[in-house]
Amino acid sequence: MTLLGHRKAPAPGPPPGAPPDRARRGFGGRIRDLGLGIRFAAAGGREGWVRTLLTGLGVGLGVALLFFAASVPQVIDARSERVSARTTPNAMSEAWVRPSDTTLVWIDAGTEYRGDTVGGQLLRPDGARPPLPPGVAKLPGPGAMVVSPALRDLLGSPDGALLKERLGHRVVGTIADEGLLGPEELFYYAGSDTLTPAMGGNRTAGYGSDDAREPLHPLLVVLVVMICVVLLVPVAIFIATAVRFGGDRRDRRLAALRLVGTDIAMTRRIAAGEALFGAVLGLVVGLGVFLAARPLAGGVQLWNLSAFPADLVPVPALATLIVLSVPVAAVAVTLVALRSVAIEPLGVVRNIRPRRRRLWWRLLMPLAGIAVLAMIGTVREGNVADPYPIAAGAILVLVGLTTLLPWLVEAVVSLLRGGPVPWQLAARRLQLSSGSATRAVSGITVAVAGAIALQMMFAGMHEDFLRPTGQDPTRANITVSASAGDGKLAQRMIDDFRGTKGVTAVIGTVESYVTRPGAVGPYEIQPTTTLTIGTCATLRELAALPSCRDGDAFVSHIRGQKEGNDWVDETARPGKPVDLNTRSVDDGSKPVRWTLPASARTVEARTDPVGREIDGIFATPGALDPRRMPLASTTATLRVDDRVPDAEEYVRNTAARLDPTMRVRTVKDVERDKQYASVQTGLLIGGTATVALIAASMLVSQIEQLRERKRLLSVLVAFGTRRSTLVWSVLWQTAVPVVLGTALAVAGGLTLGAVLLHMIAKQVTDPWIFLPFAGTGVAVILLVTAASMPPLWRMMRPEGLRSE
Template sequence: MTLLDQRRPPAYAPPVPKRTPGRLRTWAGDLGLGVRFATAGGREGWIRTLLTSLGVGLGVTLLLLAASVPRVMDARAEREGARVTGAAWGEAPVPRSDTTLVWIDAETEYRGATVGGQLLRPDGGRPPLPPGVAKMPAAGEMVVSPALRELLDSPGGALLKERLGHRVVGTVADAGLLDPEELRFYAGSDTLTKAKGGHRTAGYGSAMNTSPVNPYLIVLIVLICVVLLVPVAIFIATAVRFGGDRRDRRLAALRLVGADIARTRRIAAGEALFGAALGLLVGGALFLAVRPLIGGVRLWNLSAFPADLVPAPSLVALIVPAVLVAAVVVTLVALRSVTIEPLGVVRGARPRRRRLWWRLLLPVAGVTVLSTVGTVGEATAVDPYPIAAGAVLVLVGLTTLLPWLVEAVVAGLTGGPVPWQLAARRLQLSSGSASRAVSGITVAVAGAIAVQMVFAGMHDDFVRIVGQNPTRANITVEASYGSARLTQEMTDGFRDTKGVTAAVAVAESYVVRPGPIPRHGIRPTTTLTIGTCATLRLLAELPSCADGDTFVSHISGRKEQNDWVDETARRGEPVLLGSHEVDGVPTPSLWTLPASARTVEARTDPVGVRTDGILATPGALDPGRLPDALTRATIRTDERVPDAEEYVRNTAAAIDPTTRVMTFKAVERDKQYASVGTGLLVGGTATMALIAASMLVSQIEQLRERRRLLSVLVAFGTRRSTLAWSVLWQTALPVVLGTLLAVAGGLTLGAVLLNMITKRVADWWVFVPFAGAGIAVILLVTLVSLPPLWRMMRPDGLRSE
């Protein structure tokens, strides 16, 4: 047999079938191998996996908290609606029965905190109970929320305890509270009547009257959501790339034993997938660990019950696959820039410079999308999706611009001190990891600047000057009925109160001209104010005044309104004070305006308004004759006296617990606007905390990868302080560049959004505090990372396995 015959296969030998497993089976095996590398890669593999899972877990925790917000708000609205009484919303009067009660709002303030409450007087033996109250408190008793009980038992609550004056006999359960830290009480009364401002109700619970959200606020809310969530997504994408250098060296070893490039990428995807899945579990565990602690945390006067922190199932179903898909996509994209060969990873060659043109497409596209939204007005129906998409494109575009900017700046850095040279060389070799570490803070600062610009631009629409003059009077006390006795008690009681420098009280009502109803169907009507001469001088320019005088007050520049006052207040003719009920029959009460009444000009009073109509002294008209009147005291306090306002509130509660005490302010904020501002502060605080934690994890991961290099430098005599300064510089430089980019991007985004809502830029310098916050975060992170750096510079870092 020849050699050729020996090489030829026998004719009778059957061909060997080539077994090719299915593609899905192959991919599953490669992904499983990646999971094995993540779990069985020794100490280094587990450290990388744990860092990735911790980073992803922090982001998932915040996403789960954000997904719980709808349930928290719904539960809060349900509790608020459950304790609403029908009479408060203008429903038909409720007849008295054994199952009704009379109530009045007894809300007060204590050192800036709102203390909500009601006075209750049951009409029979089966009154309705407020939510969370197990038993109706008797006269002189009250049930309080746990937070209020704690305050009353503390030394700091002594003045409030004196003001409320009732004995605590029970606790309001969670069903009757908006949040765990709410201060609220229900007190029993045996003197409350409808004549004193009380309302009768047959039960609690009513649909809340919700006003539509202002379109401007919709724009602001959408922007806030984007600003708070985009940094979280970027941080999760960054965490997936922790330990990339060691992973690439493992993949090079696989290439050496025959794996192709596609298979190494699938293995890397499996490793990232496992870390992300573990991060989901870590995030869920952290969420469950933080959840019981939420009730004891109150940020910017906002808290929540732990039981209400339930993520929306639809959002959870979106978060879980989004995190897993993002982990795979980010890993595959990262591997495109790395050449993994059997003999190593090609990183030593000079990399190709990053291109700028495509990085500009994202922010330009975002601005274009926002420009297509058009003008948003107060009556415009706002579509939130284009606004959210445009803002996301602009902010994500900043993260793509940052690596190019860092690379372009550090490329020309030469010379300088040794720490600076070490930092510059490190950034020149690997600027991508440094850029990724600060991308989250760049987006957060840019978004915060844009939000603050829009917030400031809307300021004038939601904050109005009310004209109150705290330099003349800073507190007003009102009762829902008129009484000469109450007026005098207010005047005397407040003048003797500690910290009060002046106090005046008046009784106010309306008067109508008697006679047939005119053709237009409206009888001439004006106000009637009764007070002493000292009081009336605060309301009008009086030439002279004595008890028994009357005046007709006009407002300068309002001729039509003054003519209407003169139609009602005709000197020498009667006016109708109102109707008293005698045996259930309305009986009109008439009073003749003296012919000697003089016309005077109104002045702006401490409440910020000018009062026209009839001004009378007690000698001319007894306030007791005024049905449906209002008694009001105006008070000025000495700001140098501590708790002067609290002493005034205590005096008001002692005179009549149904009085309302209000402090004067120069401005008044819209409630929706204020609540959005509160949400911005709470969310911004949480996001900044996450960014600080993420940067710390990223910093430690980078130091761990350079442990051998740090040990070599120390072994050659490099001082540790030099290495510490180099770490600071190589972290601070990308942060400074990222902050500059964030300022430019934030100002641009804010200007575009303000142009959308036709508002002007109120302040171009709003970026200063946010830029300072970013720099403060990096200084804090660097300081906290110094102890791990010191440990990594030990000689044992030269050991190798």
């Protein structure tokens, strides 16, 4: 007792498991708790590393797609700058450009080849220092051309033989990246020594235009906002799901920490530290995937669009938001998940029957989203569509579906009873813990619901962006027009197309403007009309002729247009002359007179195969030789045999031999708005990337869940359970949430789509539009489940009972 009395007695410490003094912990203690969690994630043995790597991979895939999404504005801006850089000023300003040593004459010489657009220009310099197009170091001479790398490769391959024959120039150089819209663009510049403004060329002193872009249609604003929401919300859900990989094993480790004295708050901070490390690792992995995939972007072409790797740079503000929000979201998701788990020193209270999920608060979020969209009002052309409430309402509805899915799965699986052994194993597993299975399909549920709503919008506004052309594809397939030329070219054009392979019929017309002879002053308006020359068979396609033979002429009127018909009659006077050499100003050229036969009859015009009604003078070649018309232009309407391979390409080659600037068009009964088509293309590209991310993330999630049950599977196999029984049980565990998630997605998508259609004042056109998307969602999940079978088979071994 005396010896002990010489020593100071230690202060009594807290009992095991008691919470440490909050005052002593302070801010530094909380930081140390986070650091301890990071140490567990970084140095927690093989099991800890596997869980951390799976989390980093799952988060990284989502982050990589977010980085690509954040690069889209930069890609669009770079593409717009390239378009402006190689655009010449408009025709009005070019008309005032005088030829000089620093000007050139150009004309568009683009074409199509097997469905792909091939852009191009013919160039003729006026002097020794002409302006250079972007990406071109030196203008090609006559008979030569500089081409894009993709066009060079195509021309050098057997598939490009017809195109090589059409272009006809030798390749002398390559266009640099700054002169192209994308690495896969087909484009060329060819030299010419005959091109003049009189042949349709345009003179310019330089490249570059600052013309403002056309503002986006209000309905397309709604559509673009919905596309962004539908593509990015599943990514955010998958990131939140990846943070919770290995949750059961983590909770057991936290229970051990509770046994050595940590309190609940400290335990949660340690878990937050683990999640923070996984999220940061995911950011690194995502950045690595982004940087690794970025150089490959130039070789990827989706729906005729591609991007240069140098343009794939995330917008700094969006990149900062991603870097900050992902770790914060990871910590928040972890803390929210731990609120439903009681981690005690002697174990995790997870194996007892949990309290049933409540429905009322899960309905608040989607109902709030519908209310927000309903309050926006009707969006019509001419209005300004505010994207923020539209995005907020759609996000609330889609995220609300993820909160409804766990309740739906729990409510349904609680009713499952009996059945085969695999079914009973699957049902019991879902009854005990349906959370992990639900999280695995929540992303696809949101994606399918959003896709259904988007497609309903597309179908509803489809007619608004289709313009009837009035053309009749049953009467003709292709039209070819030459903007300049003479009668000789016109006649040759008709003859050559008749001899082209695959062409079964040609309707060729030679057209020009004619005036009533008289004094022509610079500002005097003379009676003017069109003169169309064609065979009797051709003219019957243009007007209702009572009879026709070579040498006849007619005066064509359009029904219901009395004023226009009177103007035609001012020029087309039977027995009186007209001037074939029509000029807008007095340039000293001599008139070319032709007398309209006195026998010319008045006929009524009919719609031609390309949707036009032509009035004016109609004449057969016997009445007027086309070669007498100095300013004639020609339009040939062709019908080709679809059974002849590359029939359209043979037509384009014939046109190029006649005149490289001829325009060849396919006859269509409707024409789609370009903005609408570009938005639809963006949806296809983004949807493809999102589905790929969904499949990859679901596969990682499925493998992680199997690892969680590795010991259980090994025990069942050791006791004699057939492996096929376990495989079927895993399939049923996936199938039940899939079916329920798909049903919820269909209901949510149809509801959201109906609200959006009401907002844009459209009607539901197809109530069964959800079937393809529901099938796609089921197919993706079944594909992922099938891909997880090999690792499942390896896990069902007795060796799985070993433990470190």
